Amino acid sequence: KAGVTQTPRYLIKTRGQQVTLSCSPISGHRSVSWYQQTPGQGLQFLFEYFSETQRNKGNFPGRFSGRQFSNSRSEMNVSTLELGDSALYLCASSLASGGSYEQYFGPGTRLTVT
């Protein structure tokens, strides 16, 4: 079975621009979660989508948004990019939503904001 895939793998954007990242979960998985990883803040939860609905949202500004499609693929969007948004963005998929399900992570998208 193919793993979680994320595109693009690397991205360089300018402050003020917007960006869209894509995630394809493992086949059959209905939950997709997004995380931000930075050296200073570590791994932080952004949001989770399950059956096309946002189930949870972390403590991030409204510039961070996401959506999930009927085939469970997910996108996250960051508008009005700031230098502090430079990070590794990880997507994870899970069979279902409920806390006890293990999440399988993709390789991440490395976003650099200049």
Added chain:
Amino acid sequence: AQSVTQLDSHVSVSEGTPVLLRCNYSSSYSPSLFWYVQHPNKGLQLLLKYTSAATLVKGINGFEAEFKKSETSFHLTKPSAHMSDAAEYFCVVSLSNTGNQFYFGTGTSLTVIP
């Protein structure tokens, strides 16, 4: 509130000696606990998980962890370190009532000395 504390930011062991990575958690509800490993420039890989079944959990690559409710701990161990174990290790807590929102510890960097 829930949180995870990894007591050591860095651990060094000699090849062939035991590994102990310490994790304490704080949770208002019965948590699910996980250990993930992240090798340089690679995604997060699940080592093992605890979800209220047996308190001693066996994972991949010879790792195991013991859930101790009285000590609110979930330490990761391995009898004999291998060079390939050098990586960053994350302890994670998840709650059933918050979907798939993972709370990550700050990570422990494991160095294996030949």
